[in-house]
Structures are given as structure tokens and as C-alpha cells.
Amino acid sequence: MLWLEKAARRAAYSIVVATAAIAFVGQGAQAEEKVVKVYNWSDYIDPSILTDFTKETGIKVVYDVFDSNEVLETKLLAGGSGYDVVVPTASFLSRQIKAGVFQKLDKSKLPNLQYAWPEIYSRIAQYDPGNEYAVNWMWGTTGVGYNEAKIKERMPDAPVASLDMIFKPEIAAKFKDCGIYMLDSPEDIIPVVLNYLGLDPNTTKPEDLAKAEETLLKIRPYIKKFHSSEYINALANGDACMALGWSGDILQAASRATEAKNGQVIKYNIPKEGTQMWFDMMAIPADAKDVDEALTFINYLNRPEVMAKASNFVQYANGNLGSQKFIDESVLKNPAVYPDAETMKKLFVHLTWDNKVQRLTTRMWTKMTTGQ
Amino acid sequence: MSTGTSGLKRWYVIGAPYLWLLVFFLIPFFIVFKLSLSEVATAIPPYTPTFSWSTGIVSFLSQLDFQNYSFIFGDPLYVNAYLSSLKIAFFSTILTLLVAYPMAYGMARAPKSWQPTLMMLVILPFWTSFLIRIYAWIAILKPEGFLSIFLIKLGLISEPLQIMNTTTAVYIGIVYSYLPFMILPLYASLEKINPSLLEAAQDLGSHPWRAFWQVTFPLSLPGVFAGCLLVFIPAVGEFVIPDLLGGSETLMIGKTLWTEFFNNRDWPLASAVAVLLLLVLIIPIVLFQRQQEAEREAAR
Numbered sequence: 194m195l196w197l198e199k200a201a202r203r204a205a206y207s208i209v210v211a212t213a214a215i216a217f218v219g220q221g222a223q224a225e226e227k228v229v230k231v232y233n234w235s236d237y238i239d240p241s242i243l244t245d246f247t248k249e250t251g252i253k254v255v256y257d258v259f260d261s262n263e264v265l266e267t268k269l270l271a272g273g274s275g276y277d278v279v280v281p282t283a284s285f286l287s288r289q290i291k292a293g294v295f296q297k298l299d300k301s302k303l304p305n306l307q308y309a310w311p312e313i314y315s316r317i318a319q320y321d322p323g324n325e326y327a328v329n330w331m332w333g334t335t336g337v338g339y340n341e342a343k344i345k346e347r348m349p350d351a352p353v354a355s356l357d358m359i360f361k362p363e364i365a366a367k368f369k370d371c372g373i374y375m376l377d378s379p380e381d382i383i384p385v386v387l388n389y390l391g392l393d394p395n396t397t398k399p400e401d402l403a404k405a406e407e408t409l410l411k412i413r414p415y416i417k418k419f420h421s422s423e424y425i426n427a428l429a430n431g432d433a434c435m436a437l438g439w440s441g442d443i444l445q446a447a448s449r450a451t452e453a454k455n456g457q458v459i460k461y462n463i464p465k466e467g468t469q470m471w472f473d474m475m476a477i478p479a480d481a482k483d484v485d486e487a488l489t490f491i492n493y494l495n496r497p498e499v500m501a502k503a504s505n506f507v508q509y510a511n512g513n514l515g516s517q518k519f520i521d522e523s524v525l526k527n528p529a530v531y532p533d534a535e536t537m538k539k540l541f542v543h544l545t546w547d548n549k550v551q552r553l554t555t556r557m558w559t560k561m562t563t564g565q
Numbered sequence: 566m567s568t569g570t571s572g573l574k575r576w577y578v579i580g581a582p583y584l585w586l587l588v589f590f591l592i593p594f595f596i597v598f599k600l601s602l603s604e605v606a607t608a609i610p611p612y613t614p615t616f617s618w619s620t621g622i623v624s625f626l627s628q629l630d631f632q633n634y635s636f637i638f639g640d641p642l643y644v645n646a647y648l649s650s651l652k653i654a655f656f657s658t659i660l661t662l663l664v665a666y667p668m669a670y671g672m673a674r675a676p677k678s679w680q681p682t683l684m685m686l687v688i689l690p691f692w693t694s695f696l697i698r699i700y701a702w703i704a705i706l707k708p709e710g711f712l713s714i715f716l717i718k719l720g721l722i723s724e725p726l727q728i729m730n731t732t733t734a735v736y737i738g739i740v741y742s743y744l745p746f747m748i749l750p751l752y753a754s755l756e757k758i759n760p761s762l763l764e765a766a767q768d769l770g771s772h773p774w775r776a777f778w779q780v781t782f783p784l785s786l787p788g789v790f791a792g793c794l795l796v797f798i799p800a801v802g803e804f805v806i807p808d809l810l811g812g813s814e815t816l817m818i819g820k821t822l823w824t825e826f827f828n829n830r831d832w833p834l835a836s837a838v839a840v841l842l843l844l845v846l847i848i849p850i851v852l853f854q855r856q857q858e859a860e861r862e863a864a865r
Binding site: 294 | 605608609611641645708730812816827828831
């Protein structure tokens with residue numbers, strides 16, 4: 194429900210972006226106004242990138258935000274979304290490509306793809322063969338965020354670098370009172386559980402999935418809430434002491450807590466057992482009206498300096514190798530954002546489930562969360 | 566000639582509500598119903614079959630079936646979600662009535678010059694977005710929230726209250742949000758009661774309590790009935806309040822529908838859930854209509 198939370202911010206945002214755009218474009222006489230309509234995740238871009246883009250190209254950016262892949266997907270599948278650039282996660286992207294939602298990218302108009310990071314794009318190719326439809330915006334991991342003081346207080350030798358923190362019932366039980374949150378999303382959690390159990394994270398065998406369910410059911414009593422965005426605030430203001438969530442969200446919670454000077458120190462670790470890696474991808478809907486502008490926009494973002502600015506702001510890693518020399522030390526050297534080669538090997542990608550497995554896992558998830 | 570025009574006029578007057586019903590209820594309902602008979606597909610739109618003139622209506626209709634409905638009845642999840650929603654809606658309606666009645670009564674008995682102000686106070690919260698008001702409840706109910714801090718300061722409790730993310734919080738949210746829908750019809754019917762009836766009861770030696778139960782309450786029943794239905798019907802399908810204030814174990818049909826639509830991308834099954842929800846609600850809706858009509862008749 195982040196979209197609710199963000200409604201106010203979003204309004205303010207649109208006003209800032211629109212005014213800036215009008216200010217710059219307004220001078221461009223009566224010429225036909227060029228526009229690119231972007232639909233991205235909330236809190237996911239440095240707003241100055243958009244104003245800089247308009248200043249340089251004269252293309253106005255209409256920037257709109259969502260907070261869940263499901264909301265984006267529903268708009269795309271209904272058709273006629275009206276957007277020129279959208280940013281789904283790769284596991285959703287691959288199904289959307291199959292449904293015919295996107296158009297192939299004209300690579301000749303994306304010269305900045307020369308800076309692409311092959312390591313990342315080869316992994317993305319598992320969702321988008323040949324990287325024909327999408328360009329990486331940011332990527333990250335799913336892992337454990339925690340409140341250092343509250344964890345130490347309850348368990349001085351807590352295995353903070355391991356998923357044992359959440360998936361071992363006897364350990365999770367110790368933190369029940371201070372609040373454990375978990376993403377409300379089977380596709381983000383079940384593969385991580387499978388990998389933790391030493392099984393193939395992409396298995397669709399019902400007996401393997403049942404083992405993951407069993408693990409989750411054992412720790413279910415200690416989880417306070419399943420929600421895919423509330424944990425940012427909950428961690429930041431001390432309502433939660435641990436969350437299994439997305440890296441960037443947890444790092445955002447950490448910086449919010451620091452800004453608020455409320456004494457909460459939030460940390461994030463990539464679990465030593467390895468975890469799921471995800472990629473948010475920029476793609477152009479098949480029915481987009483401003484395709485040239487969309488390509489100009491994507492190409493602009495892939496300029497190393499611009500991409501570095503974006504990563505510095507949101508604290509996520511990006512798939513642009515050239516940007517790394519412009520990224521702040523504190524971000525680039527943070528193993529939670531840019532893991533070392535050793536950790537990289539343990540990160541896996543979760544391929545898209547077909548409708549049948551999707552239904553099975555969703556049902557499993559409902560059973561786990563509601564007891565029904 | 567004159568009868569002709571007045572006849573035409575009459576048709577307009579009668580036709581308007583039916584046109585309204587057709588455009589805003591029946592047509593959307595049939596779209597959803599048709600969808601509930603289709604199947605999921607990886608395409609735009611994500612279901613099959615889609616109607617096209619080239620294949621013709623017969624082959625289109627032959628591809629529709631009721632398997633989504635049999636699926637819903639094959640899994641206890643859906644039935645439980647309906648029952649749990651009905652239960653939550655029922656109890657929150659009763660609670661809302663208990664809170665609203667004294668307020669409406671007070672308003673109706675207040676000096677006439679105060680009544681517009683009191684009415685204003687009931688309506689005033691609507692000026693703030695519903696979502697923001699529900700968010701405010703998070704700040705009140707959470708363990709470090711205003712309520713716990715206040716009660717601890719008073720020394721009434723020693724541990725923070727664990728209300729947030731429970732079904733109790735959902736009840737509080739529903740009662741709070743729907744309160745005006747209960748107060749307004751109650752006030753309308755209480756205000757109509759002729760005070761001389763109560764005076765007569767008292768003159769004849771009736772205790773004020775008895776006068777209330779034998780005179781005021783029966784006369785306010787139309788208001789009670791209208792208020793209860795206005796709260797009950799939307800509360801059954803409530804989604805935002807359980808999502809924000811409820812815990813993961815709060816099972817409601819709104820959330821189940823959301824899961825089908827967004828997580829499973831199963832528009833047909835989600836539509837089937839919606840059609841059944843409407844069937845569940847049709848009884849209270851018809852009751853409400855009847856009651857409204859009866860009241861209109863009585864007013865004539």
C-alpha cells in the first residue's frame with residue numbers, strides 16, 4: 194500500500210517536475226511539445242535528473258509512480274496504459290514480453306548501452322533473451338534488515354549475516370516481541386527459502402515447495418506483518434526490529450532513521466547462504482506514442498554520470514559498468530549494495546512461474562499468512 | 566394532445582432511473598459476469614476468449630463455462646473469506662449502532678439552534694481524505710502510539726497495547742469510518758419524532774426509560790434499519806481498512822479478490838468472486854430498497 198502513503202509526495206513531485214518542465218519548455222517557443230511519460234517505482238529517482246533531462250533535450254517528463262509490480266502489470270495487461278517508459282521487475286517483465294506488452298528496442302538509438310555491465314546483462318538475459326526488450330535501471334537483493342541495538346539486546350551473538358535469523362524458529366522466536374516483518378510476496382520469499390534449504394530456487398516440484406511451506410509455517414507465529422512496503426517506516430521508527438525485504442528499501446529505512454536522529458541504527462546484510470537478485474527494467478510498451486523520446490530518455494539515463502547520480506541517490510546498484518567511477522565510495526564500497534565477486538556467485542535469479550505454479554504458490558502463501 | 570405530452574413526460578421520469586440502473590449497474594455487471602466465465606491467458610487483455618465479430622457470437626459463447634465457480638466452491642478459502650467478511654461487517658454494524666445512537670439522540674434533542682453545528686461536526690471529517698484518516702489511526706493504535714502512551718501515563722496499563730495489526734483495529738477503523746452513515750439516518754428519524762408523544766407518555770406515568778423503549782425507539786426503527794444497511798453493505802467488501810489496520814490473519818473477501826486479481830493475474834476468477842459477493846449482498850440491498858420505498862409511501 195505504498196501508493197497510499199506516497200499519494201501526497203507524488204502530487205508534490207508532479208508539481209515540481211511539471212513546473213520545471215514548463216519553465217524550460219515554455220521558452221522553446223510554440224514548437225510542438227515533446228513529452229515522455231514515465232511510470233516508475235515510488236522514491237526511485239533523483240528528481241534533479243528529470244529536470245536536467247528536460248533542460249538538455251527540451252523533452253518534458255511526465256513522471257508517475259507505483260509501488261507494486263502487480264499494479265503496473267494490471268495497467269499494462271489492460272492495454273492502453275498511455276506510458277512510454279515503464280519499469281517492471283525482470284521476473285514480471287519476462288511474462289509481459291510473452292503477453293506482447295513491449296516493443297523491441299532500437300539499439301542504434303541507445304549508444305550508451307556500450308557501458309552495460311556484461312555480468313548483469315547475462316543474468317537478465319534469462320528473463321529477456323538477447324536483452325532485446327529492456328534496459329536495466331537498478332538491481333538489488335532480498336535480505337535481512339535489522340535494528341542493531343534491539344537485536345543485540347535480545348541475542349548478543351545473533352547470526353546477523355545468515356537467514357537463520359528468520360528461518361530458524363528458535364532464533365526468530367527471540368525477536369517476536371520487537372517485530373519481524375516480511376515481504377508479502379511469494380515470488381520474493383519462496384525462492385529464498387528453497388535456496389536456504391539447499392534446494393533449487395527455481396524448482397516447481399510440489400514436494401520441494403511443500404518443504405518451503407513447512408519452514409515458513411514454523412516461523413509464522415513470530416512474524417508480525419506481511420507487507421511489501423510498510424517495513425521501511427516500521428524499521429526506521431523502531432516498530433520493527435527485523436525485516437526480510439529489498440536491499441534498497443532497507444538502506445532507505447537506515448538513512449531515514451539517521452535523518453530522524455531517533456537513535457535507531459538499521460543494518461542490511463546479504464545472507465551468507467545466498468539470496469535472490471532482482472532487476473528493475475526499463476521497457477517501452479508496444480502501444481507507446483513517444484517512442485523516440487522514450488529511447489532518448491533511456492539513453493540519457495545510461496550516461497555513466499547520470500546513472501551514477503541515480504545510484505548515489507537511491508543507494509541501489511545499477512547495471513552500468515561505466516557509471517562505477519562516478520559512484521560515491523560509500524555506495525560502491527558497501528558490500529550490501531555492490532557485493533564482492535564471491536557473494537555475487539551465491540546470488541541467484543528466480544525465473545517466472547507459469548500460471549499453475551503461480552496459483553499453487555499464492556494459495557500456499559495465503560494458507561501460511563492467514564491460516565486458511 | 567395534452568395527455569400525450571404528459572404521458573411522454575411520465576415515461577421520461579420512469580425511464581431515467583432505469584437508464585441509470587442499466588448504464589451504471591447492469592452493463593458493468595454483465596461485463597464482469599462474462600469475464601467470470603472466461604479463462605486466464607498470457608495476453609492483452611489477460612483472458613480468453615475475447616469477443617470478435619469475425620468468429621461470431623456462437624463460438625464465443627460456446628467457449629464460456631462455469632469452472633471458475635466450481636473452483637471457488639472447491640476451496641474452503643473463499644467460503645471462509647465470505648463468512649469472515651460477513652461476520653466482521655455484522656459486528657461492526659452493531660458496534661457502530663451502539664456508538665451512533667446516543668450521538669444521534671443527543672443531536673435530535675439538542676436545542677434547534679445547535680443542531681446545524683452538531684450536524685456540521687459529524688460531516689466535517691469527510692473534508693479530510695478517508696485514507697489519511699485511516700493512517701491517523703495507525704499513529705494512534707500502534708504500540709508506541711498515542712493511545713498506549715496516554716494510557717501508560719495515566720497508569721491504567723503498564724505494557725503497550727497490542728491492537729495495531731489485529732482484527733480489533735479493523736473493527737475500530739470500520740466503526741470510525743462509517744459512523745456518519747449511521748448517525749445521519751438515525752438523526753433524521755429521531756428528529757421527526759413529535760416531542761409531545763414523549764410528554765404524553767410521561768404524563769401518563771411512564772418512566773423515561775420505558776418511554777424511550779416504547780415510543781422513541783420503535784419510531785426510530787426506519788433510521789436504525791437504513792443506518793445498519795448503509796454500514797453493513799460497504800463494510801462487507803471493505804479492503805483498505807483491513808489492509809492498513811488489520812493483521813495478516815484478518816481474512817476478508819476484498820483482500821482475497823485483490824490477491825486473485827493482482828497476484829494470480831486471474832481476472833476471470835476474481836470476477837467470479839465479485840459476482841458471488843454481489844449475490845451475497847443482494848439480500849441486504851433489496852431489503853434496503855424495500856425499506857426506503859416503504860418510507861416514501863408512508864411519507865405521502
